[in-house]
Amino acid sequence: MSKVILVTGPARSGKSEWAEILAIKSQLAVIYVATAVENSDDQEWQQRIQQHKERRPQDWMTLEVPYELSAVLAEAKPNICLLVDSLGTWVANLLEQDELTWQNIVQEFLETVQLVAADMIFVAEETGWGVVPAYPTGRTFRDRLGSLVRQLGGLCQEVYLVTGGHVLNLSVLGSPLPSKRE
Numbered sequence: 736m737s738k739v740i741l742v743t744g745p746a747r748s749g750k751s752e753w754a755e756i757l758a759i760k761s762q763l764a765v766i767y768v769a770t771a772v773e774n775s776d777d778q779e780w781q782q783r784i785q786q787h788k789e790r791r792p793q794d795w796m797t798l799e800v801p802y803e804l805s806a807v808l809a810e811a812k813p814n815i816c817l818l819v820d821s822l823g824t825w826v827a828n829l830l831e832q833d834e835l836t837w838q839n840i841v842q843e844f845l846e847t848v849q850l851v852a853a854d855m856i857f858v859a860e861e862t863g864w865g866v867v868p869a870y871p872t873g874r875t876f877r878d879r880l881g882s883l884v885r886q887l888g889g890l891c892q893e894v895y896l897v898t899g900g901h902v903l904n905l906s907v908l909g910s911p912l913p914s915k916r917e
Contacts, residue, residue, distance in 0.1 A: 737813075738854040741888050744897035745861050751787065751820050753897050754858045758795075761854055763816040765795045770825040772801045787820070801828045805844045811853035822887070823860035826880045830872065841883055848890055859884045861896075885912075 740757060744750040758765045769787070774780050791797070795818075800807045804825055811817055819825075829840060848855065863881045868874050888894050889912075894905040 737851055738893070739848060739887075739891045740854075740856045740893045740895070741859060741884070741891045742856065742895045742897060743859045743861050743884055743888075744895075745864070748897045749900060749902075750858050750860075750895075750897040752790070753895060753902050754818055754820065754856045755790065757856050757895075758816050758818045759792070761816040763814060763854060765792070765816045765818055766811070767791055767795050767797045768804070768807060768817055768819040769797055769799050770801055770804065770819065770821060770828065771799075772824075772828060773799075801825070805840070805847040808844075808847050808851050808853075808855070811851050811855075813852040816854040816856065817851075818856045818858070820858040821860060822857055822883060823862065823880050826883060827876060830876055830879075837879060841886070844883075845886055845890065848887065857887060857891075859887070 738761075740754075742750045742754040742757070758767075769784075771780075771784055773784060788797075798807060801824075804819065808817065808819075829837065832840065860880065861884075862877045868877060892906065894909075896903045896905055
C-alpha cells in the first residue's frame with residue numbers, strides 16, 4: 736500500500752523544504768514532479784524555479800508536468816517516492832477549464848491517487864485564509880484549490896501544515912472532517 740502525504744501552508748512557509756525532508760526520509764528513489772511552467776520573460780519566476788532546483792539532491796529525477804498530472808501518477812512504479820510540487824501551480828495551469836471539465840480532472844486525479852503503488856508527497860498552497868478576491872478568476876482559483884486540498888487531505892495518511900517556520904502534523908493533532916458533499 737502506498738503512503739500519501741499532503742504538506743500545505745502559506746507562501747514562503749517552508750512547505751516545499753519539509754516535503755523534501757519527508758522524501759529523503761522515505762529512503763526511496765525520489766522523482767520530483769514539477770508543475771511549474773518555465774517563463775523566460777519572468778525573471779522572478781525563473782529565480783524561484785532555480786532555487787527549488789538548487790535545493791534538490793542531484794540524484795533525484797525531475798519531471799515537468801504542468802497539465803497531465805494524473806497520467807504521470809498512474810505510471811509510477813512501486814518503491815519510489817513522487818514529490819509533487821505544487822498543486823496550486825497545477826490548478827493555476829488548468830484555470831481556464833470550464834467547471835465540468837475541471838470536476839472531471841479532479842475526479843480522475845483523486846481516483847488515480849488511490850490506485851498508485853508509489854509513495855506520494857503533495858505540496859499545496861493555502862490561499863483561502865485572506866480576503867475573498869475581488870475578481871472572478873481569483874475566486875475560482877481559491878475555491879478550486881481549497882476544494883482539491885480538502886478532498887486530497889481526506890485520502891492522505893499524513894497531513895502537515897507548515898507555517899511560521901514550524902511544522903504541525905494535523906493527522907496527529909486534528910480530526911478529519913466527514914467527506915465533503917458537493
